Amino acid sequence: xxxxxxxxxxxxxxxxxxxxxxxxxxxxxxxxxxxxxxxxxxxxxxxxxxxxxxxxxxxxxxxxxxxxxxxxxxxxxxxxxxxxxxxxxxxxxxxxxxxxxxxxxxxxxxxxxxxxxxxxxxxxxxxxxxxxxxxxxxxxxxxxxxxxxxxxxxxxxxxxxxxxxxxxxxxxxxxxxxxxxxxxxxxxxxxxxxxxxxxxxxxxxxxxxxxxxxxxxxxxxxxxxxxxxxxxxxxxxxxxxxxxxxxxxxxxxxxxxxxxxxxxxxxxxxxxxxxxxxxxxxxxxxxxxxxxxxxxxxxxxxxxxxxxxxxxxxxxxxxxxxxxxxxxxxxxxxxxxxxxxxxxxxxxxxxxxxxxxxxxxxxxxxxxxxxxxxxx
Amino acid sequence: xxxxxxxxxxxxxxxxxxxxxxxxxxxxxxxxxxxxxxxxxxxxxxxxxxxxxxxxxxxxxxxxxxxxxxxxxxxxxxxxxxxxxxxxxxxxxxxxxxxxxxxxxxxxxxxxxxxxxxxxxxxxxxxxxxxxxxxxxxxxxxxxxxxxxxxxxxxxxxxxxxxxxxxxxxxxxxxxxxxxxxxxxxxxxxxxxxxxxxxxxxxxxxxxxxxxxxxxxxxxxxxxxxxxxxxxxxxxxxxxxxxxxxxxxxxxxxxxxxxxxxxxxxxxxxxxxxxxxxxxxxxxxxxxxxxxxxxxxxxxxxxxxxxxxxxxxxxxxxxxxxxxxxxxxxxxxxxxxxxxxxxxxxxxxxxxxxxxxxxxxxxxxxxxxxxxxxxx
Numbered sequence: 173x174x175x176x177x178x179x180x181x182x183x184x185x186x187x188x189x190x191x192x193x194x195x196x197x198x199x200x201x202x203x204x205x206x207x208x209x210x211x212x213x214x215x216x217x218x219x220x221x222x223x224x225x226x227x228x229x230x231x232x233x234x235x236x237x238x239x240x241x242x243x244x245x246x247x248x249x250x251x252x253x254x255x256x257x258x259x260x261x262x263x264x265x266x267x268x269x270x271x272x273x274x275x276x277x278x279x280x281x282x283x284x285x286x287x288x289x290x291x292x293x294x295x296x297x298x299x300x301x302x303x304x305x306x307x308x309x310x311x312x313x314x315x316x317x318x319x320x321x322x323x324x325x326x327x328x329x330x331x332x333x334x335x336x337x338x339x340x341x342x343x344x345x346x347x348x349x350x351x352x353x354x355x356x357x358x359x360x361x362x363x364x365x366x367x368x369x370x371x372x373x374x375x376x377x378x379x380x381x382x383x384x385x386x387x388x389x390x391x392x393x394x395x396x397x398x399x400x401x402x403x404x405x406x407x408x409x410x411x412x413x414x415x416x417x418x419x420x421x422x423x424x425x426x427x428x429x430x431x432x433x434x435x436x437x438x439x440x441x442x443x444x445x446x447x448x449x450x451x452x453x454x455x456x457x458x459x460x461x462x463x464x465x466x467x468x469x470x471x472x473x474x475x476x477x478x479x480x481x482x483x484x485x486x487x488x489x490x491x492x493x494x495x496x497x498x499x500x501x502x503x504x505x506x507x508x509x510x511x512x513x514x515x516x517x518x519x520x521x522x523x524x525x526x527x528x529x530x531x532x533x534x535x536x537x538x539x540x541x542x543x544x545x546x547x548x
Numbered sequence: 549x550x551x552x553x554x555x556x557x558x559x560x561x562x563x564x565x566x567x568x569x570x571x572x573x574x575x576x577x578x579x580x581x582x583x584x585x586x587x588x589x590x591x592x593x594x595x596x597x598x599x600x601x602x603x604x605x606x607x608x609x610x611x612x613x614x615x616x617x618x619x620x621x622x623x624x625x626x627x628x629x630x631x632x633x634x635x636x637x638x639x640x641x642x643x644x645x646x647x648x649x650x651x652x653x654x655x656x657x658x659x660x661x662x663x664x665x666x667x668x669x670x671x672x673x674x675x676x677x678x679x680x681x682x683x684x685x686x687x688x689x690x691x692x693x694x695x696x697x698x699x700x701x702x703x704x705x706x707x708x709x710x711x712x713x714x715x716x717x718x719x720x721x722x723x724x725x726x727x728x729x730x731x732x733x734x735x736x737x738x739x740x741x742x743x744x745x746x747x748x749x750x751x752x753x754x755x756x757x758x759x760x761x762x763x764x765x766x767x768x769x770x771x772x773x774x775x776x777x778x779x780x781x782x783x784x785x786x787x788x789x790x791x792x793x794x795x796x797x798x799x800x801x802x803x804x805x806x807x808x809x810x811x812x813x814x815x816x817x818x819x820x821x822x823x824x825x826x827x828x829x830x831x832x833x834x835x836x837x838x839x840x841x842x843x844x845x846x847x848x849x850x851x852x853x854x855x856x857x858x859x860x861x862x863x864x865x866x867x868x869x870x871x872x873x874x875x876x877x878x879x880x881x882x883x884x885x886x887x888x889x890x891x892x893x894x895x896x897x898x899x900x901x902x903x904x905x906x907x908x909x910x911x912x913x914x915x916x917x918x919x920x921x922x923x924x
Contacts, residue, residue, distance in 0.1 A: 209876050209878065210869070210872060210873070210876075210878075211873060211878050211879075211880040212880075213878065213879055213880070214879040214880065214883070215880070216861065216880065216883065216884070218860075218861070235876075239872070239875060239876050240868075240872045240875075244847070244848060244868065244872075247848055247850070248850060248866070248868065248869075254866075254868070254869055254872075255869060256864050256865055256866075256869070471620070472620060472623055474623070474624060484594075485592065485594070488632050489632055490624070490630075490632075492616075492620065492624065492630070493586070493624075493630055493631060493632070496586060496615070496616045496620075496630075497586070497587060499615060499616075500585050500586075500611075500615050502585065502586075502587050502589060503587075503589055503590040503879060503882065503883070504587040504588075504589070504590065504591070504592065506879065507590070507592065507879070507883070508592070
């Protein structure tokens, strides 16, 4: 696996590159649709690969560990085989879900104990265990086990937590190096920068985790409730500190505007549940701003869902039809909206990539961002 | 619009024909996926036309009348335009839903009054009104307004109800002839044979309604709880009485075995919620029998959902994966299962058609029916 940086934008920190994995090449900047539990909700794998041309998807270690579990995933030959997705996969470390979803969680030096949100059963996620789970899942890119601090978070706690994350990282790295991939193709471990919204912690963390970065580096603990100015400031600071030859993955970010701004700050990879989760609630992203398709104003609007959309479904169906599907609570509403939003995100990063290459990115981004944030 | 009878099976009453509509040709025998409320639940229109090659779909007048309503459908230019489905559509008359779903229903000579199951609002469905609604929906084939008797039903009530249905039919026919299609293509009205499980009533009804059949004839009031032997006996009797040059549509039937048996009795058109509704509950039809994918026995079965399936999705995904999707309550489980079952039904009638043409239908049907009814 390797990353090739192909071009840097002279007018911003934006970059264009290609990440090579055993399951295919990933052009960066890239957005990764979230496939929580072995499926991108409401979307067939064929639609991901052929219709909206997703280049990599994300899986959640916490969810996959609980169901179907590593035993079944190993029998299946890993997550790619299990879900019949032949493109690259990245898995998170499960830390975020342990801290946001599981019950009775307790953090110790050894790891985090928690009770399953499904059946209350007790579990321990340790750095070593999480490496083993991700070996069993078999994602191309796997994440170190970290603590994702909430916002706000006092300095003392942020520092302590970051230091724990660094000690856990060392243990992850050791375990990762001691073990082999299970399905014959290589995996790569991304360490995660933490440090909340404190500059000195972020700088320290960036410096520390870079030592463990064989291929790429993730930035965690952002988009957890802080003002976007803080998110941008921390992303900017961390990117300025990170080695230029490694892709930077900003975890859990964000809105279309967030993504363009963070591309401008030097981020290469993104994931977020926003396009999929919001779609299931009727929130549609377009180049003219976002809209709530459940709103009565679309009742008899027979214009396309999005006349500029790259995917034909969004051009062929009307706003009135999609609103009707949501009004009567039909599955197809969620399906069309999800396909649309993912297609929108993927097209946005595709165009960002082209514009970085042709030198028009900065002006395009500056013009587009305020429009993307409008409500229609 | 016209129907051409192309071949009759010498070993059974099975027939092969082609029904021509403004939206395309329908090879018969045919199965019509149910698109209740402007969508076949969980399936994109593109999947219907391209992946599983549905030749005609059904819409429900009761549901479409309540939501989105005829005013919006007219503004959209009819249901085809509203849902972006360019193939033929058949709508039922709403009678079945009024009697099974609506509240406080009351049958009078004028029509049926009822309260909406959604908001309790009061409505009247009269024969004339239902013709007008179906003109607004714009289906290629529309149904007369009838009373669908329940099972069991005493002779006296069945007779009275049938006579009312015949009087309503006359009013439907008159209104239909007095009005014009709204969207520039022709519509055809199918009358409905009733008479419960009483031979003399069924014969009387078949004779009566045939006079109002310009293109085809529907058989209603079956598959409402009666033993399958009664259903077959009534279907056989009615088909033997109906003109041979008109397609026969057996409403709401049924299992794959029911469909093959009724093709053998001379039925040309079918609809049923079974493939779609059962799919959403994890019931999968295959050529080796039906299976409940939620069953633990499929937990680590990595064989294809159906290795004989015509649609690639069912060959590419495993039983273990589909079971997982149902276990974790993921939308994609319902999507894959629905596509599979519809594809199975459509392939079954396609093969029936071929086998009628090549003379092997009867033997094939006799061998397959007991297997289709097995539980795996």
